[in-house]
Amino acid sequence: MLIGFAALGIFWGAWGAALPALQEQSGADNGxxxxxxxxxxxxxxxxxxxxxxxxxxxxxxLTPVAIALFAAAGVLPGLATTPPALFAFALLLGVTSGAMxxxxxxxxxxxxxxxxxxxxxxxHACFSAAVVAGSVxxxxxxxxxxxxxxxxxxxxxxxxxxxxxxxxxPDARPPVQHGPRFFARVPRWLLVLGFVGALAYWxxxxxxxxxxxxLERTLDxxxxxxxxxxxxxxxxxxxxxxxxxxxxxxxxxxxxxxxGASVAxxxxxxxxxxxxxxxxLAALVLAGxxxxxxxxxxxxxxxxxxxEPERATLVGSLTxxxxxxxLVGPAAVGGLADATTLRxxxxxxxxxxxxxxxxxxxxxxxSRA
Numbered sequence: 001m002l003i004g005f006a007a008l009g010i011f012w013g014a015w016g017a018a019l020p021a022l023q024e025q026s027g028a029d030n031g032x033x034x035x036x037x038x039x040x041x042x043x044x045x046x047x048x049x050x051x052x053x054x055x056x057x058x059x060x061x062l063t064p065v066a067i068a069l070f071a072a073a074g075v076l077p078g079l080a081t082t083p084p085a086l087f088a089f090a091l092l093l094g095v096t097s098g099a100m101x102x103x104x105x106x107x108x109x110x111x112x113x114x115x116x117x118x119x120x121x122x123x124h125a126c127f128s129a130a131v132v133a134g135s136v137x138x139x140x141x142x143x144x145x146x147x148x149x150x151x152x153x154x155x156x157x158x159x160x161x162x163x164x165x166x167x168x169x170p171d172a173r174p175p176v177q178h179g180p181r182f183f184a185r186v187p188r189w190l191l192v193l194g195f196v197g198a199l200a201y202w203x204x205x206x207x208x209x210x211x212x213x214x215l216e217r218t219l220d221x222x223x224x225x226x227x228x229x230x231x232x233x234x235x236x237x238x239x240x241x242x243x244x245x246x247x248x249x250x251x252x253x254x255x256x257x258x259x260g261a262s263v264a265x266x267x268x269x270x271x272x273x274x275x276x277x278x279x280x281l282a283a284l285v286l287a288g289x290x291x292x293x294x295x296x297x298x299x300x301x302x303x304x305x306x307x308e309p310e311r312a313t314l315v316g317s318l319t320x321x322x323x324x325x326x327l328v329g330p331a332a333v334g335g336l337a338d339a340t341t342l343r344x345x346x347x348x349x350x351x352x353x354x355x356x357x358x359x360x361x362x363x364x365x366x367s368r369a
Contacts, residue, residue, distance in 0.1 A: 135230045302314060
């Protein structure tokens with residue numbers, strides 16, 4: 001299970017660090033790049049709930065299939081030389097990424113329930129640590145004049161290896177004849193958690209997608225330094241998640257959410273209006289540490305509250321709702337940057353973090369199923 005999170009992190013680390021080169025190769029402006037990021041999120045939205053339904057019906061044997069499909073789609077953005085090609089490949093990337101995301105999160109929730117130990121922050125910490133590795137490696141590849149195709153082919157190869165390594169556990173639930181339906185009603189508590197999670201993903205993906213562009217375009221950083229943006233952000237997320245995994249006690253979920261969102265809002269404001277690259281990188285440490293704990297905590301809360309026969313479907317539904325933030329956040333940054341400046345646009349991300357902190361303080365968290 002942890003291998004899947006690490007492989008996904010390797011790819012998205014490479015994606016964030018290679019975005020400036022991909023933008024240049026495809027000839028996309030800021031608005032068109034923002035649209036491509038929207039299509040990644042939209043593709044994930046299309047596949048997530050359906051993947052959860054299929055997992056509840058047929059069991060975790062589908063997990064390596066989902067990972068392999070993402071590996072195949074991961075090479076495609078490196079072939080984009082025009083904005084329309086970038087749009088098409090981004091959509092396919094999103095569809096397969098969403099399927100893999102639900103599959104590995106469902107495995108983490110299942111193992112957390114079976115063992116009785118919190119695992120979601122640890123699993124997401126593996127993702128974040130791998131994002132660091134992917135970002136740094138991509139910076140080195142770009143410094144050696146490697147193009148987007150080389151970067152994405154190598155990252156997709158890592159995902160392909162993970163598909164071969166991931167196997168369902170011996171205690172995996174067998175397929176069922178009549179599982180949940182795609183159009184079944186979504187519980188109200190899940191809608192609330194999904195909206196809050198969408199704000200968390202808005203924060204996370206805005207910085208993961210735009211930090212390298214902000215450093216390189218706004219603050220005149222070199223490509224190697226710009227690649228440190230997503231790496232520093234993800235590294236801080238990994239540390240934050242590991243600390244919460246080790247020290248947070250059951251019942252502390254609200255405090256974790258409120259504290260994390262508040263720190264993320266502060267770090268986002270400092271990073272958006274930093275005068276140069278080094279202060280911006282330091283602020284990204286704060287933003288990443290705060291943002292890190294929100295999404296895995298929400299998934300863990302939902303997994304404990306979901307009845308076992310429809311757990312994957314509800315996890316898929318939650319991630320679908322959360323990915324609305326993944327879809328809207330980077331696009332909003334790109335659109336507002338075209339209308340104003342990238343600094344002002346990223347300053348709006350700090351306001352999203354403040355809203356997240358307020359909502360986390362007042363919502364009702366569901367009880368264990």
